[in-house]
Amino acid sequence: MESDTSPSFNRPAPQTLDLLLSRRSGSAKTMTGPGPSPEELETILRAAARVPDHGKLFPWRFIVIEGEARARLGTVLVECLRQTENVSEERAKIEAARFLRAPAIVCVVSRVREAIPIPEWEQQLSAGAVCQTMLIAATALGYVANWLTEWCAYHPLVRERLGLKSGERIAGFVYIGKSTAPLEERPRPDLEKIVTRF
Numbered sequence: 001m002e003s004d005t006s007p008s009f010n011r012p013a014p015q016t017l018d019l020l021l022s023r024r025s026g027s028a029k030t031m032t033g034p035g036p037s038p039e040e041l042e043t044i045l046r047a048a049a050r051v052p053d054h055g056k057l058f059p060w061r062f063i064v065i066e067g068e069a070r071a072r073l074g075t076v077l078v079e080c081l082r083q084t085e086n087v088s089e090e091r092a093k094i095e096a097a098r099f100l101r102a103p104a105i106v107c108v109v110s111r112v113r114e115a116i117p118i119p120e121w122e123q124q125l126s127a128g129a130v131c132q133t134m135l136i137a138a139t140a141l142g143y144v145a146n147w148l149t150e151w152c153a154y155h156p157l158v159r160e161r162l163g164l165k166s167g168e169r170i171a172g173f174v175y176i177g178k179s180t181a182p183l184e185e186r187p188r189p190d191l192e193k194i195v196t197r198f
């Protein structure tokens, strides 16, 4: 158990705030290598596995997709699509290369336990926190990251081929890499429009 020597114990962390106030996603389309080293990836996953989680259920798990597995999963995408629709050569090429856009991808799987006092909604929220924490940790390590679902997160055959069980859903594919282009800011909500006081 962490004691009060933990750096987050009543101590300001201005660098973290700088990152949170300036962070944005880097598009998977403009990513390149190198990806995180094994140690860096472990740091990202450890940070993600510390998110708040009502009931200590760990209602998520991670599937790491790196190296040749990216092309293998691309082949799976094409196979799955072909079972349900006609796939043009052009589309097949795009799908085969989908996971080659970044050097590392983490599939965050939300695994909800039913019929327990912790609401399913809260378990799903925790999976969302995992994805966001991965973005932050990857950014803090000098990478860009992109939280995407795209069609493949929702295709039952893809979920099956990724080994998802009943009650498991894909919260996102977190793409991690280096950016080939500067990140442009995008509009952020005006706080006056979203904050009220009770």
Ligand SMILES: Cc1cc2nc3c(=O)[nH]c(=O)nc-3n(C[C@H](O)[C@H](O)[C@H](O)COP(=O)(O)O)c2cc1C
Pocket: 023, 024, 025, 026, 146, 147, 148, 149, 150, 151, 171, 172, 186
């Ligand atoms: C659950 C979830 C799924 C998303 N899926 C997609 C997606 O499939 N395609 C896409 O272009 N953006 C998707 N996004 C949006 C991007 O991850 C990201 O929010 C957007 O590019 C702006 O990011 P930023 O505010 O971190 O800069 C998704 C976001 C969330 C929260």
